[in-house]
Amino acid sequence: MSVMRAELTKFRSVPSTAWSLLSALTLIVAFGVMYAMVRVTRPPADPTGFDAVEVSLAGVQVAQLAVGILGVMVITNEYASGLIRTTLAAVxxxxxxxxxxxxxxxxxxxxLCLPAVFGAFLSGQSVLSAERLDISLDEPAVARAVVGGALYLAVVAVIGLGLGTILRHTAGGVAAVIGFLLGPQMLTGFLPAELADDMYRWLPSPAGLAITTTAPGSTLLSPWSGFAVFLLYAAGLLTLAAWRLRRHDA
Incomplete structure (x- = not known):
């Protein structure tokens, strides 16, 4: 508990933390509302296949970069300032x-992200209601998808921490987070369509984001299975980060 209290104190004392969190919270709500407004101007021809939750949570996919980068900076700032030596001397x-x-x-x-995700959902549904495309929170799987948005972002931040610990350099860690979250999907574009579809569902972001959908369809894993795969990615990176931290000098 003393380690966690010390880490919380350091977390709150770094100015970049507040800016990164503010950026993430703003992106969650702003992009959700903006995308809902776009969909209202371009309503679907078949509303039965419309995922109103996915639309209002569009900001989660943008905010993942902000929280991932924050995860990187939590550790790389200590390496850059030399504070890591004091930290490791104390523990x-x-x-x-x-x-x-x-x-x-x-x-x-x-x-912090859970209220923002709920706010994005409620705001987005308010916009979508103009075309009767909205959905209620008490509909099946909706509450799970909304809470899942915050869970997904929490794990993304931990992935950023793992990559930052492995690389020990802010620029390299930021590039690694972006590559980890977005790169695999781009690479599958070079594969045959059938193989790309089979691989896509197992990639980090698609697997994790399955928990934010109410109707995953054939291209995604089931919500909790996908999130379990995403947790395995995070656990693997943290394990490698722990080995790096233990075996190498600060």
């Missing part, structure tokens, strides 16, 4: 430092 076993950072980061991101 010689090292690994609790990583777990403490991950726990604090995931908790803060989930706690």
């Amino acid at each position: 010689p076993r090292r690994i609790p430092v990583l777990w403490g950072k991950a726990a604090v980061l995931a908790t803060v991101i989930f706690t």
